[in-house]
Structure formats: structure tokens, C-alpha cells
Amino acid sequence: GAVVSQHPSWVICKSGTSVKIECRSLDFQATTMFWYRQFPKQSLMLMATSNEGSKATYEQGVEKDKFLINHASLTLSTLTVTSAHPEDSSFYICSARVLSGRTSYEQYFGPGTRLTVT
Amino acid sequence: DAKTTQPNSMESNEEEPVHLPCNHSTISGTDYIHWYRQLPSQGPEYVIHGLTSNVNNRMASLAIAEDRKSSTLILHRATLRDAAVYYCILRDGRGDLAGGSNYKLTFGKGTLLTVNP
Numbered sequence: 001g002a003v004v005s006q007h008p009s010w011v012i013c014k015s016g017t018s019v020k021i022e023c024r025s026l027d028f029q030a031t032t033m034f035w036y037r038q039f040p041k042q043s044l045m046l047m048a049t050s051n052e053g054s055k056a057t058y059e060q061g062v063e064k065d066k067f068l069i070n071h072a073s074l075t076l077s078t079l080t081v082t083s084a085h086p087e088d089s090s091f092y093i094c095s096a097r098v099l100s101g102r103t104s105y106e107q108y109f110g111p112g113t114r115l116t117v118t
Numbered sequence: 119d120a121k122t123t124q125p126n127s128m129e130s131n132e133e134e135p136v137h138l139p140c141n142h143s144t145i146s147g148t149d150y151i152h153w154y155r156q157l158p159s160q161g162p163e164y165v166i167h168g169l170t171s172n173v174n175n176r177m178a179s180l181a182i183a184e185d186r187k188s189s190t191l192i193l194h195r196a197t198l199r200d201a202a203v204y205y206c207i208l209r210d211g212r213g214d215l216a217g218g219s220n221y222k223l224t225f226g227k228g229t230l231l232t233v234n235p
Contacts, residue, residue, distance in 0.1 A: 004161075032221065043205075044162065044225040093161045097221055105221050109154075109161035 002028045002098045006110035013084055013117055020080045021113045023094030029074035030096035034107070035067070038091040050077045084117045091115075122206045127230040130196045138191040138229055140206030145186050150209045152223065153180065153191045155202040162205065162225075165191065169211070196233045203228040 003026040013019050023033055031052045036044040048058045048069050056069035068080040081088055095109040123141040130136040142151070150169050154162040166173055166180045168189075173180040179192040193200055205228040209221070 006161075034223075036225075043227050044156075046222065046224065049222070091159075095161070095223075106164055106167070107221075107223055108164060112159070112161045114159070 002026075002096065002106075002108040004094065004096050004108050004110040006092075006094055006113050008113060009111060010114040011116070013115070015085050015117055016083055018080055018082045019084055019115060020078055021092055021094075021115075023077045023079070023096070023110055025075045025096045025108075028096070028098055030077075030098070031074060032097045033071060033077040034095045034097070035069060035077075035079050036093040036095065038093060038112075044093060047079075081115065084115070086117045089115055089117045122208060122226055124204070124206050124226065124229045126227065127232065129232045129234065130193075131234050132198060133195050136193040136196045136200070136231065136233075138193070138204050138206075138231065139188065140190070141188045142206070142208055143187045145208055146210070148210060148212045150211045151180065151182060151186075151189050152207045152209050153178070154205045154207065154223075154225075155200075156205070156228070157202045163202075165204070167209075196231075198233050198235060201231055201233045203230050 005024045007022045033050045035047045037047050038044045046059050047062045048056045050056045050069045050071040052071045052074050058064045066082055071077040091112050093112040095107050098106050100106040150167055152167040153165040155165055156162045166178050168180045181190045205225050207223050
């Protein structure tokens with residue numbers, strides 16, 4: 001299957017600083033990538049849909065000015081958590097959509113990035 | 119979005135088959151049934167998906183009821199590495215022909231599968 005990587009795999013930062021997480025599709029081009037957040041013992045929550053060359057679409061309740069998404073190329077999307085606070089500590093997971101057959105799609109996920117804000 | 123209902127947890131023994139059920143009574147005709155699993159501290163992994171017919175791949179089989187209101191993920195021989203949270207997700211396929219513009223996966227709570235040695 002298609003491979004999606006994330007960097008870093010974990011990061012610790014101080015409150016008030018910004019953190020950038022990279023998501024790359026390694027062996028395919030992804031016009032659409034997705035960013036999820038997962039708190040401990042909870043399910044994944046979709047934060048935003050990232051489209052190459054255009055603005056991201058954010059889910060209701062997600063602050064677009066706090067979670068900056070850039071999808072500048074067909075293989076790279078970045079999520080920047082600005083002015084991070086302890087409540088932003090979470091597991092951030094990206095995924096990329098891949099065409100499967102002629103009209104169906106599959107979605108492949110990265111390994112996740114554990115963010116801890118102190 | 120159409121919702122799915124899964125048991126919170128299930129247990130199995132190693133090398134035995136596992137049948138993970140999923141109810142989706144409000145499924146629409148254009149909804150695909152997707153299964154993903156997530157091992158601890160990892161991103162979800164694609165398992166299988168289908169629309170109307172039963173599907174088989176190297177990981178599992180997907181049995182879809184004739185009325186499509188339920189489905190079952192079948193792991194033919196469970197191993198310890200199959201211990202994970204399994205998510206059954208309905209995905210609206212209406213946007214696929216238009217380039218997948220409406221593509222979105224919404225995760226529920228899933229089923230935590232424990233495999234005993």
C-alpha cells in the first residue's frame with residue numbers, strides 16, 4: 001500500500017511556542033491530505049482537509065488561525081500549531097487519499113506525531 | 119453522516135477466527151463500508167472496504183449483509199499482532215466520480231480486539 005510519513009514522530013515544546021509537523025506521501029502524489037487529532041483513549045477527530053494549492057477546509061470548532069495548514073506540493077502537507085498550550089497536547093495524524101481503481105478512493109495514514117506542550 | 123454501531127470490545131484466542139460485527143442501519147446506497155485498525159500509538163491502517171459484494175484480501179474478509187444494514191469483518195486466523203482497535207466507517211461515495219471532493223472518513227469509537235495467546 002501507499003506510504004505516508006510524518007516528522008517528527010514526537011515533539012515536546014514550551015507553552016507559547018509554535019510547532020510544525022510535516023506529512024509526506026512517499027511513493028505517490030496526494031492532491032488531498034487530511035489532519036486528525038486524537039486525545040488519549042478517544043477516537044480520531046478530523047481537523048481539516050488539505051488540498052494542494054488551495055486553502056484548507058477546517059472542521060467546525062477547529063481554529064484555522066491556530067492550526068495552520070499548508071499543502072504546497074503534491075507530496076507534502078504541514079500543520080503548524082501556533083502558540084501551543086498544554087491543552088493542544090495530543091496525537092496528530094495525517095493521511096492522504098489515493099485513487100483506487102477508476103472511481104474509488106482509499107486513505108492511508110501516517111504513523112502520527114505525539115505533541116506534548118509543557 | 120450515517121452512523122455505525124460496534125461492540126466496545128471483543129476477545130479472541132490466537133489462531134482462531136474472529137468476526138467483528140458492525141451495524142449501519144441507516145446506510146445509504148452510495149455509502150462504502152470501510153474498515154481500519156489502529157495499533158497502540160500508531161496511525162490507522164487500512165484493512166478492507168466494500169460496497170455491496172463480499173470482499174477478500176490478504177488481511178481479512180468483509181461480509182456484507184444483503185440489505186447492507188450490517189457487515190462483519192473476518193480475520194481468519196487471529197495473531198497477537200491483530201490486537202488493535204477496529205473501526206467500521208461509512209464513507210459517502212457520491213463525490214467520487216467528481217474527483218472525491220466530498221471524501222471524508224469519520225471515525226467512531228471502534229472495537230478493541232484483544233487476542234489471547
